[in-house]
Amino acid sequence: MKLDIEFVRKQFPALKSGFTFFDNAGGSQIAKPVVDRIQDYLLNTNVQLGASYEISQKSTQRVQDANVFGAELINARDASEIIYGSSTTLLLRNLSQSMVKTFEAGDEVIVTDCDHEANIGGWLQMQEKGIVIKFWKTNTETINLEIEDLKKLLTPKTKLVALTHASNILGTINPIKKITKIVHEAGAKICIDAVAYAPHRLIDVQELDVDFYVFSLYKVYGSHSAMLYGKKELLLELPGINHFFIGNEETAYKLQPGNVNYELCYGYIGYKDYLESIASKHFPDTQFSSFREKAVAANQLMVDHEEMLAKRLLDYLNTKSNVKIIGKKSFSKTERVPTISFVVEDRISSEIVEKVDPHNIGIRFGDFYARRLIETLDLEKVDGVIRVSMVHYNSLEEVKHLISIFETIF
Numbered sequence: 570m571k572l573d574i575e576f577v578r579k580q581f582p583a584l585k586s587g588f589t590f591f592d593n594a595g596g597s598q599i600a601k602p603v604v605d606r607i608q609d610y611l612l613n614t615n616v617q618l619g620a621s622y623e624i625s626q627k628s629t630q631r632v633q634d635a636n637v638f639g640a641e642l643i644n645a646r647d648a649s650e651i652i653y654g655s656s657t658t659l660l661l662r663n664l665s666q667s668m669v670k671t672f673e674a675g676d677e678v679i680v681t682d683c684d685h686e687a688n689i690g691g692w693l694q695m696q697e698k699g700i701v702i703k704f705w706k707t708n709t710e711t712i713n714l715e716i717e718d719l720k721k722l723l724t725p726k727t728k729l730v731a732l733t734h735a736s737n738i739l740g741t742i743n744p745i746k747k748i749t750k751i752v753h754e755a756g757a758k759i760c761i762d763a764v765a766y767a768p769h770r771l772i773d774v775q776e777l778d779v780d781f782y783v784f785s786l787y788k789v790y791g792s793h794s795a796m797l798y799g800k801k802e803l804l805l806e807l808p809g810i811n812h813f814f815i816g817n818e819e820t821a822y823k824l825q826p827g828n829v830n831y832e833l834c835y836g837y838i839g840y841k842d843y844l845e846s847i848a849s850k851h852f853p854d855t856q857f858s859s860f861r862e863k864a865v866a867a868n869q870l871m872v873d874h875e876e877m878l879a880k881r882l883l884d885y886l887n888t889k890s891n892v893k894i895i896g897k898k899s900f901s902k903t904e905r906v907p908t909i910s911f912v913v914e915d916r917i918s919s920e921i922v923e924k925v926d927p928h929n930i931g932i933r934f935g936d937f938y939a940r941r942l943i944e945t946l947d948l949e950k951v952d953g954v955i956r957v958s959m960v961h962y963n964s965l966e967e968v969k970h971l972i973s974i975f976e977t978i979f
């Protein structure tokens with residue numbers, strides 16, 4: 570069974586324009602059912618939550634439903650473990666602001682040099698309170714975060730390890746379940762940035778056993794907002810950063826000063842509609858017993874399709890003697906997402922991307938806010954990497970077209 574790419578593309582109205590979107594790790598296109606729900610919210614239930622009148626009751630229910638869906642999507646135990654916010658960066662800042670109050674001077678936090686700065690900067694600020702920050706550095710030969718290096722950094726004082734599920738530059742998937750086990754055995758907690766992973770794989774936070782897990786909805790076919798998961802028992806322990814009268818048991822609201830954007834939270838249930846439509850389109854005779862089963866089936870098709878796209882581009886790049894792929898050179902479902910970065914010998918990355926721009930194809934160069942990784946790899950001087958980031962709605966024709974353009978440039 571193959572993904573019906575025509576069916577998929579029809580769910581993303583922006584794709585009709587003919588422009589090729591290959592900057593999806595920057596932000597994906599939005600699925601139509603998400604837009605429909607945002608519109609429905611704004612046109613029919615756009616009132617303040619929590620009042621006794623009927624429309625307010627309905628809007629309150631709708632925003633609560635968004636939390637229920639969030640929990641279903643990532644297989645959290647409970648809707649109270651889902652915290653929406655305007656961005657991953659902000660959610661992580663809020664989390665660190667709260668968490669630092671539970672740490673003591675001399676406690677240690679481990680961050681990486683290959684994360685987006687969103688999962689580094691907030692933790693670094695803890696230094697002002699005497700928290701010691703240690704860097705888990707990318708091995709420049711393997712271009713991986715090596716687990717042996719992490720083990721050397723863990724001490725009885727380590728309180729938290731913060732790292733990415735997949736690098737937004739390398740596309741490499743880190744073995745989070747294995748790493749989480751090691752971190753827990755050392756008595757620390759783990760916080761995962763899944764922004765570059767979530768557009769490609771269905772998430773199961775219980776299986777991973779992570780403590781905190783965050784991603785941006787605007788990169789997972791939704792609108793400009795984000796979702797943070799935290800284990801309920803840990804959220805209950807965290808001090809709030811909202812108004813003093815917001816109760817500690819309000820696990821989400823106490824970490825959401827200024828509250829959430831109602832229509833965007835509710836709108837994201839449209840992603841559930843989208844995944845369900847893929848399942849029923851491809852498996853009309855299957856009796857699924859839960860949304861999760863449908864999502865698993867839909868995601869499998871997406872992953873297979875992405876694998877085909879990634880292999881085509883990687884195969885091409887591997888034939889070019891002047892191209893250096895920054896990350897794994899071949900595709901494997903467990904080790905890579907189709908975010909593919911490279912540099913071209915003796916060329917500046919910006920110069921190549923600018924030559925692609927006139928062809929109505931959106932690719933990109935730079936450090937993608939993973940500045941420290943680009944510095945570690947000594948790539949600032951070539952304007953960082955050229956990144957082609959694909960998702961399941963991209964077609965093989967688009968990849969072939971891009972390759973034909975590359976052929977004229979390097």
Ligand SMILES: Cc1ncc(COP(=O)(O)O)c(C=O)c1O
Pocket residue numbers: 594595655656657658659685687688733736737762763764765784785794795937938
């Ligand atoms: C891996 C990764 N983490 C975090 C972020 C920050 O996300 P947000 O824009 O929602 O703050 C990005 C954005 O590009 C990212 O790629």
